[in-house]
Amino acid sequence: MSVLTAAPTEIYESGDSALRVVALAEASEDNWLTVHRLADWLESCGAEGLHGAVPTYDSVLVEFDPVLVSARQVRAFVKLGLLEMGRSDGSAAAPRAFDVPVVYGGEFGPDLENVAAYQGISTEEVIRLHTEKTYTVRCLGAPAGSPMMDGPAFPKPVPRLKDPRLSVPAGAVAVAGRQAVIAPASAPGGWCVIGQTPLTVLNIRREPLVPYKPGDILRFRSIEAGEFDSYVGQELEPRP
Amino acid sequence: MSGHIFIQQPGNAVVTDLGRFRGPRFGLPVNGALDQYSARAANILAGNLDNDPLVEITALDFRMKANSDILIAVTGAPLTLTVGGRPCTQWEPVSVRAGETVAIRGINRGLRAYLAIHGSVEAPMLLGSCAPDTVVGFGLQLKEGTTLLTRRSVGPVRQPYFDLPLFRLGLERPSMGQQLMVDVTDGPDVAEFGGSAELLFTSEYAVSGRSNHIGLRLGGELPERTSSGEVLSRGVPVGAVEVPSREELLVLHRGRGVTAGYPVLAVVTSNGLDVLAQARPGDKVHFRKTTVAEATSAHRRSRAQLETLRESVNTVFGLLGIGCRPQWQDLPVAACS
Incomplete structure (x- = not known):
């Protein structure tokens, strides 16, 4: 770069x-x-x-x-x-890669079906498009150092919720417009939540508070709802 | 010598400082004292550094007591201050004896008061600041029974001659009332609002009860965005005036999320943000257009006043033997021989 x-x-x-x-x-x-x-x-x-x-x-x-x-x-x-x-010679630190397990749909991703219906594709296709892409962290945004990324190759931009939620849980995996994000902390939000990662993203007892920085690479991986609890308590860390 | 402060009635109070200036880079808002002038003044009057941790009290009554002699200063919204039942003056250093209760009551004009304690108090830090961040769940929200560790004790300060007030520091106090004048400069996206941008300066806005440290919501005639289309998330300054809905104007304050996708119509000046920090629900706000050069000069004038105050306080405290630096009597004996 x-x-x-x-x-x-x-x-x-x-x-x-x-x-x-x-x-x-x-x-x-x-x-x-x-x-x-x-x-x-x-x-x-x-x-x-x-x-x-x-x-x-x-x-x-x-x-x-x-x-x-x-x-x-x-x-x-x-x-x-x-x-x-x-x-400057333009050399920058080599990007690190992060693997993010996600439970899609159901209580973990309450907007998955609406997103699929709006795009005119199946929920499986939404998950396929969301997991097949390699995402570059474009910047750290609100709230709490969210990794802001260019979104998956959906047919259309995703409209924001008409009625934003008062609280979206930490780990929520969401899309809006042509962007994609993970919520490191619980906060109000108007993006469409299609899944949730069980990993801990934000740790305020550590610096930096979030493990990724702009330029790093993320991939999402679909896991079963039954596997969620087995990941709880683990932190999001770069692949070795 | 350190001591303890016991919170008897917390009201709505936090330990804070001037803010987490390294936060925005990492996606965290700057936060910190909303009325920066009053917070700086409180710390200066208490002989502290401007950025030392102090108590921000919002709207509700507050009581505490200390187990050692301390020196405090209370600034911000007008209120009734008593120490051991004696009425005391705001915007002046006040001596508190061990065991006496400091009570703050009756904030009803303005919204936020600042209580600084000479030597400051211990507080947890995140990215160099103790300012609470409600989103990441950091900070010291005071509760009944919370104990704060004070870093220094100060013997009672008495006026040795006659019974004159000890300090007459004559600092300009911010005016507070139900009609607020708030200076703004044109925002980077003002052109997107066309001629309707002028409405901001001809309308009166009412502060909504849904306002907080993240942003104030104001009801009134709303400028309308003439362009549409997706806006990429951008860093937004503290003070950004946005029109996110057809119901209310949103003015972002120090707890604002650092990025957002709404066009920025105007930006409240540094001095204007202190005025808004004291706005109560129902208060009326008028916006006045200024330039960045004017706003900078105005802000520098108010900060120069605080520097004058610091010199006066340092002189008085020096004469009384109170200071942040160790006094000769605090030095080890060997150092004096």
Whole structure:
């Protein structure tokens, strides 16, 4: 994963303590690499007053302390970062792979049947499409460091729930739009839950709190409801 | 010398600090004291560092007592503060003798108060912050009988001359009431709302009871998104103003999920977020447009005030022999010989 030239970008004001940098290349992969490289550079550049950077798919939110630096100064840091990252050799840590057992449907995946009906395919086909893909973790999102991924090859984007759930359990495996995710912690949610993994994803007594990072690879594997309990208590860990 | 604080009546109180600034990178909200000005002021008045753990008290009455002499400061929403039954002044350092009860009652204008204890208290940390995170289940929510370990004891501070008040620090206190003026700058997606974006500045909004540290929900005339289509999840700033439904405006505060897929209409300024931290359900909010440059200047002015306060407090505490640094009498004998 090497990028020698940053994608073209646009920088937007986002209040007195943040900027949004959006990458504008044709290829979404170039945009993703650009915003993650930029975030890494900003995190490590050591500039006083920068709190950090939140990269997602095509954008990065840069947060700062407006007493120590101004939005104009941070804009200059960002431009410098975009130049500097082009000079780096582009080597990044090799991605690690994670294997995620999932019980699909029933009480574990209450939206599986609706998703299948909306797509006009069988629930088995939904599971097949969801398990056959290798997913790249695009970014860590809400809640609690969720691994945000490009979704399976369904015929259509998946609409969000009209009435979001007040609570989705930890381990919920969900899809929405063209995205896929696992919920590391219980939280309200409007995504369609098609299954649940029995593995523990989030551990607040460990740093990092979640075991994967952007660029790592996930695969889902279908298990029987009867096997769920035998995995409970195990943590999600990279394949050796 | 350390001691203990016993929580007698917790109300709705947590131990927090200025926030988990490393959190957003890992998908965790920054969280921390919602009214940052009042929280900083409380810690400065107690002779602490701005980011030291302190108690955030939301809406409900609170009582505690200590088993050693301590020095406290209470800021934020106006309230009735008593120590051992004596009325005491907010926004000033207050001496508390061992065994005396500190009572905070009657928060009814504004919503959140801050209680800092000289030397601060012990609290568990996650990514460098003790701020509670309700989603991952981290933090110190105070309960009846909770014991906090204080890091330092302070003998009673008495005015030796006449009976004048000891401190007259004259800090500007935030105004609180049922009509709130909140400054915002244009959000990165303001163009998606077309001409309806102006409604934000001509309408009055009412704070809904479903508001919390994650976000405030406001009822009123709503700007409408003119474009449609899927929005990729993006990092959203604290203070983002969104229109997720046809019923309410959503203003994200420090507990916000770090990514979301709604366009950002406007962003509340740092000072404006402190105003919203004190908004009670039913209060009325007006938004006023400003620029990032203006908002930055305003925020720097209020922080400069806190720096002036810090100098005054350091001077007074230095004269009284109170301080975060060890005093000569605390040093081992060998160091003095």
